[in-house]
Amino acid sequence: MEQSYLSQLEKQYKRYLQNLVEGKNFETIILRGGKNKPNTTVELHDQIVLFQKNEKRDGRLGWTIQWEDWFSKRLGQQKWPSQINIGAEDDLLFLIGKKKHSDEFKVLLASLLQWQPNLQPLLLLRPELIHEHKNDWAQIIAVVDYLLINETTDLFIRSIPVPAHTKFIQQKKTLLLAILKTLKPERFSAEHTELETALGIKRKPHLFLMRLLDQALSNKHFSGIEYFAIPPDHLSRQNWGIQQVIFVENETNLYLLPAISGTLAIFSSGKALHLLKDISFFHTVTIYYWGDLDEEGFKMLHDIRGYYPDVRSLFMDKRTIDFHKEELHLQPYAYKKYSLGHLTHVEQEAYELLTGCNGRIEQERLRQDYVMEQLNAV
Numbered sequence: 480m481e482q483s484y485l486s487q488l489e490k491q492y493k494r495y496l497q498n499l500v501e502g503k504n505f506e507t508i509i510l511r512g513g514k515n516k517p518n519t520t521v522e523l524h525d526q527i528v529l530f531q532k533n534e535k536r537d538g539r540l541g542w543t544i545q546w547e548d549w550f551s552k553r554l555g556q557q558k559w560p561s562q563i564n565i566g567a568e569d570d571l572l573f574l575i576g577k578k579k580h581s582d583e584f585k586v587l588l589a590s591l592l593q594w595q596p597n598l599q600p601l602l603l604l605r606p607e608l609i610h611e612h613k614n615d616w617a618q619i620i621a622v623v624d625y626l627l628i629n630e631t632t633d634l635f636i637r638s639i640p641v642p643a644h645t646k647f648i649q650q651k652k653t654l655l656l657a658i659l660k661t662l663k664p665e666r667f668s669a670e671h672t673e674l675e676t677a678l679g680i681k682r683k684p685h686l687f688l689m690r691l692l693d694q695a696l697s698n699k700h701f702s703g704i705e706y707f708a709i710p711p712d713h714l715s716r717q718n719w720g721i722q723q724v725i726f727v728e729n730e731t732n733l734y735l736l737p738a739i740s741g742t743l744a745i746f747s748s749g750k751a752l753h754l755l756k757d758i759s760f761f762h763t764v765t766i767y768y769w770g771d772l773d774e775e776g777f778k779m780l781h782d783i784r785g786y787y788p789d790v791r792s793l794f795m796d797k798r799t800i801d802f803h804k805e806e807l808h809l810q811p812y813a814y815k816k817y818s819l820g821h822l823t824h825v826e827q828e829a830y831e832l833l834t835g836c837n838g839r840i841e842q843e844r845l846r847q848d849y850v851m852e853q854l855n856a857v
Contacts, residue, residue, distance in 0.1 A: 488575050496606035510563040530560050540573035601661040618643040623658055632679040684710035690733050692742040711754050728770040729842045752779055756786040769793040773839030774814050777830045784821035797829045806844040810837050
């Protein structure tokens with residue numbers, strides 16, 4: 480029972496901290512007395528001892544007990560706590576062991592409000608932030624001061640020149656955004672959910688790994704370099720004389736492709752495929768897609784056809800499944816059975832075959848002699 484009361488006081492501590500932020504005097508905390516009364520004299524004695532253990536008396540800090548008369552058929556006329564009162568700040572801090580924490584909180588609070596009085600609403604809502612970041616406030620203040628008065632649109636998040644290590648802003652960006660919204664709501668909108676968006680800074684680009692399958696084009700445009708990685712917006716500017724593009728869902732298959740004239744192969748990184756949806760020159764070339772023979776592979780084929788309707792698939796048919804039956808394995812999860820309207824009849828047949836047995840064949844499990852034979856035929 481003693482622990483139950485102390486736990487209630489722990490929950491009241493946040494309200495105490497909020498009062499400090501608001502500059503309010505300590506508010507007396509009132510807890511109800513024990514609801515479940517004892518059934519035996521031994522239980523009664525033990526519980527009364529626990530109540531009195533933390534009672535404020537003889538100059539000792541603690542709570543004040545209000546007693547009530549209680550009659551029990553089994554125990555007769557007794558006294559029982561009807562109410563527990565904590566009437567002073569020192570009593571609360573003593574009972575829950577928060578004196579050191581409170582002293583540190585007050586020092587940090589005074590420093591923060593002296594720096595930015597308008598920070599009060601955020602600290603009132605989340606007073607726990609003060610102590611959570613107690614060792615970092617000097618750097619946080621320096622970063623916020625810089626962001627409030629400097630333009631950052633030409634910078635990456637880790638290249639902002641502040642007196643903190645390069646990971647600091649990345650690690651504290653949730654708190655930094657909350658502070659900026661509180662201090663400058665007219666500049667940092669409540670709708671912003673990411674610091675990068677609020678600051679308008681550059682984002683780390685997604686680099687797509689690519690391979691030119693035409694050595695002549697590689698020699699002409701890249702001094703013989705066959706493998707390279709670039710962001711999608713740079714890909715839009717190419718003038719390499721590409722006639723065909725092959726998307727492969729798994730990186731390994733990028734290295735298994737043979738030399739093919741006028742062809743660029745791109746590791747489409749699975750879920751990153753949507754970043755390639757606005758490449759203008761893709762509308763002027765023949766595009767092939769080679770994905771895993773599973774639900775996600777066919778889902779991505781369906782999605783890319785939404786961007787480029789004339790995409791042709793490679794090895795995503797019943798013939799390939801039948802040839803590699805020994806490599807057919809169960810998926811670790813059940814098919815969701817998407818409605819994939821952009822699949823051809825041949826692809827839909829393969830998809831339904833795999834759906835029926837909850838099976839999959841990874842790209843890497845196709846035989847290379849089969850792959851070479853089919854690519855040559857295409």
